[in-house]
Amino acid sequence: MKPLPYTRKKEILEMLKRNDFLDINQLSQKFNVSYMTIHRDLKELEDEGMVSRIYGGAVVSDSVRSASDAPAPSADLTLEERFRVCQEEKKAIARAAAAYVEDGEIIGLDASTSALQMCPLLHEKRITVVTNGLNVALQFSDSETVSVMVVGGLLRKSSLSLSGLRDQELLQHINISKCFFSATALSFEKGMMELNYEESESKRELLKRTDKLFVLADHTKLGASAPYVDCTYEQIYALVTDRWPNASQRQADCLRNFEQSGVRVIYGTQV
Numbered sequence: 674m675k676p677l678p679y680t681r682k683k684e685i686l687e688m689l690k691r692n693d694f695l696d697i698n699q700l701s702q703k704f705n706v707s708y709m710t711i712h713r714d715l716k717e718l719e720d721e722g723m724v725s726r727i728y729g730g731a732v733v734s735d736s737v738r739s740a741s742d743a744p745a746p747s748a749d750l751t752l753e754e755r756f757r758v759c760q761e762e763k764k765a766i767a768r769a770a771a772a773y774v775e776d777g778e779i780i781g782l783d784a785s786t787s788a789l790q791m792c793p794l795l796h797e798k799r800i801t802v803v804t805n806g807l808n809v810a811l812q813f814s815d816s817e818t819v820s821v822m823v824v825g826g827l828l829r830k831s832s833l834s835l836s837g838l839r840d841q842e843l844l845q846h847i848n849i850s851k852c853f854f855s856a857t858a859l860s861f862e863k864g865m866m867e868l869n870y871e872e873s874e875s876k877r878e879l880l881k882r883t884d885k886l887f888v889l890a891d892h893t894k895l896g897a898s899a900p901y902v903d904c905t906y907e908q909i910y911a912l913v914t915d916r917w918p919n920a921s922q923r924q925a926d927c928l929r930n931f932e933q934s935g936v937r938v939i940y941g942t943q944v
Contacts, residue, residue: 681706682714683870686723689733696730721877722864722902762891762915765941767791770853770887770913774798778850781879782809785855787889795819803849805875822847824875844882851910852883858897859890861906861930866899873901885910887939892917895924906930911937 681704689695700711715731718724724731767790774780774791776799782788784806792812795802801820804810813819824843854876856865865888867873880886886909895914912931917924932938 678714682718685711685714686718686733686870689724689731694727694730694732699730722905759891759893759915761943762917762941763787763790763889765915765943766889766891766913767794767941769939769941770889771795773851773887773911774800774853776800779803779847781849781852781854781883782806783852783854783876784808785889787855787891788853791853803847803879805879824879844878847882849879849883851885851887852879853887853889853913854903855889856894856899856903858899859888859894859912859927860896860898861927861934863898863902864905865903865909866897867901867903868899870901873903876903880904880908887911887913889913891915892920892924896921896927906934906936909936911939913939913941915943916940 684704685695685700688700697708697711697715700714701708704711715724715726719726719731724733763786766787770787771791771794774795779801780803782791782802782804784804788804788806788809789812792809796813796816797818799818801822802809802813803822803824805824807823810821810823813821822843854865857868858866860866865876867876880903886904888909888911890912892915909931912928914928920928928938
């Protein structure tokens with residue numbers, strides 16, 4: 674059976690990381706699909722900043738190849754494990770971010786623990802939430818004012834998220850005012866990044882329908898790196914983070930670069 678498009682693209686990217694160059698004909702034979710199918714896959718990966726196409730094939734992009742240059746998370750943590758990391762910082766970030774949600778809006782929330790911290794603060798808002806997180810959707814099950822749209826995909830048990838969007842036709846009919854997304858890592862040079870390809874793909878699809886992206890990132894994410902790029906800094910409207918008195922030079926440089934580029938930096942305050 675032929676792999677699904679998002680699975681095939683993930684495998685192509687992993688192959689490119691291990692090889693200097695891959696030929697389209699070689700990939701076509703491996704996946705038993707046409708030359709044009711691989712050509713479209715490579716075009717999509719190039720549009721996502723993952724690869725660079727050259728005559729007859731492709732090479733992995735410099736940003737992906739150099740991802741190991743910066744500190745990176747060592748594992749894709751479970752939901753419970755992530756809840757224990759920077760709890761107070763995430764609560765402060767959630768309060769600051771929730772203040773930007775207005776009645777009547779359609780907003781996007783990912784399945785992150787930072788987004789989960791926002792949910793109680795939005796419970797009485799008259800809004801529609803679009804999410805790939807089952808955990809997020811359940812937070813509004815008893816709200817009389819919040820409508821929820823869950824976009825489908827494969828279940829990631831570690832995060833209770835649906836990734837590798839299958840219901841893209843639904844998104845074509847939605848205009849999202851603001852997305853509030855966390856990230857595995859964030860840097861000015863490489864953008865917002867994930868450890869998981871399917872999770873990154875889901876975010877990229879949602880961002881295509883979004884007016885403003887608010888990135889929720891505690892100080893541990895700043896200046897770090899991960900394999901898969903959700904978006905570059907140009908797509909970020911605001912960065913919501915915590916004030917960390919012992920910030921490293923790398924973290925301070927990251928914040929300064931975002932501010933100087935025109936990205937709004939919003940600080941959450943712990944109580």
